[in-house]
Amino acid sequence: MSVVKSGARSRDESSPGAPREDPSPTQRERRERRSALLSRLDMRLSPYMFVSPYFIIFGTFGLFPVLFTFWISLHDWGLLTGNQGFIGLDNYVTLLSDAKFYNALGNTLGIFLLAIVPQLLLALLLADTLNRNIRLRGFFRVGVIIPYITSIAAMAIIFGQLFGRDFGLINYALETIGVGAVEWTNNRFASWTAIAVMIDWRWLGFNTLIYLAAMQAIPRDMYEAAAIDGASRLRQFAQITVPMVRPTIMFTVIISTIGQMQLFTEPVIFGRGYEGGTQGQFQTVAMLMFEEAMGRQNFGYGSAVAWSIFVLIVVFALVNVLFVSRIRSAGESERR
Template sequence: MATVPALEKPPAALAETPAEQPKKGFRKYWHLYAAISPFYLLFLAFGLIPVGFSFYVSLHRWDGLGSMEWAGLSQYQYLLSDSDFWSSVGNTILIWALATFPMIFLAMVTAVMLNSAVRFKNVYRLAYFLPNVTSVVAIAIVFGSVFSTNFGLVNALLQAVGLDQVAWLNTPWGIKIAIATLMTWQWTGYNAIIFLAGLQTVPSELYEAARMDGAGPVQTFFRVTLPLMRPVLLFVLVISTVTGLQSFSEPQVLLQNTANESTFSGGPGHAGRTMVLYFFQQTFDNNDFGYGAAVAWGVFLVVILFSIINWRLVRRRGED
């Protein structure tokens, strides 16, 4: 009867206990963590800590100088019933809608034209991107002259075709259209460059196959280009939602000389008072830092809500 050979003794390297194995933790990679630590330290100092402190302030009544008085959730309870806040939310949403959808359409058309251009592509890209890097204050001052009632370029064009003048910066809808036009002009070129980058990733073989199947330019755009551009469109829509719902400099500079009230009033009838403008009014005009912090958190929730809605709508259409 054959005997089973005895198992050989394992090598010493395999017999080591876990405690004897080299340690692979923070001490081994500390220099890598130290290299990336400045970003996280700055983010902690100028990001997380201020955000946490703003929530702490929103639970108190504070004028910015004296001692804080505990208020609990009463600031948020008042925010839910504050008609001025909800009016600013409505103004912001209307301005965002008037600016975002025409801007996305114009940016897509511009990107398609740039993608098909043969000569001077870089010159066109620079020209369309220039408004985004121009100072918002300078843009608002120029648009204030363009939409001026008596000497504005827009009213001059209306009179040239036989129409009456419009007091753009003194009527509710005129104010919203002026702010939306400014934002559209500012962001169209920026988003056109993003759309152009997405268009250049579409394989040319797909366009050739579409032409061989008899598809025209319009059918090719809606059947080939647009479905493949959906992730880029989603990105542009979310970014436009975040920036559009936080508009501040545009109405503040454009309307600062059209009302006898504070700088953050939003023009006659508060028609241009956005959410962020209302936050600045409560904080720096009324010196109510506690309620201003609560308004800031309300703005944050509105922006998050609309971003999620836009993301879900675009994704659902893509799945369909």
């Protein structure tokens, strides 16, 4: 800016009534260019600004811990003693030859199958029932979700008493009808069953409501047409309802898989600790992680176990995705 111009401006300032001098062409150009730049930036950047809170929070509480866990897993790291030095992939090498890890993996998968298959089947049937014109439908629809909002502590106390070996209600009933008591914690399969019951009790309603929502999107006239053609209720369910909610079923399978790979709360409550029974008969991978990292303060190894869960979930999710796309393409070729 030249000296003369600045002198002119100072005169203007001394007489406020005088009209302001028009900006010079260069200045106007500059201002226009700046506002164009700003609006371009606004167009380009503001969407990112709007979504950034999620990414900042995800980065801080999601991505960073995952990466930091990996970093820790490459070290000999005690919870209280801290970093004891870089050991590369030693923790993972140990993990791959660790019998306790395979035991935990087997337990996790076993409980997963035992819990999820009946749960999803039952949820499907329940949703179908709730989708019909039954009496007190609203009441039952609310009813199925109640276990989901029950406090874990209350659930712990109730199920602990139900599955007691000597003084539990279930064993009392079994003895009364002559079946005999079951060693709920000692027997591997019995303990898996007990845990599966706890999981299903808690999550059944959740999946039911998801199915119900999907079912309500199915056009009514399909059922009417089928009914006119003389299809039974069962046939309608098998050939209209199930195929129509198939994407939702896959969604619940994926969500359940992710949830079950991290199975922790129920077995911990059931066994009152991370060890999962006297012989680890129901110790899941997540419990092993806690036992190592917190109970035995072996943070490095615990982190390696944690990462194995992460990898497992990714693998299972990929398998699911492959499976889903197979089904979809099969469905499409059928239609053709």
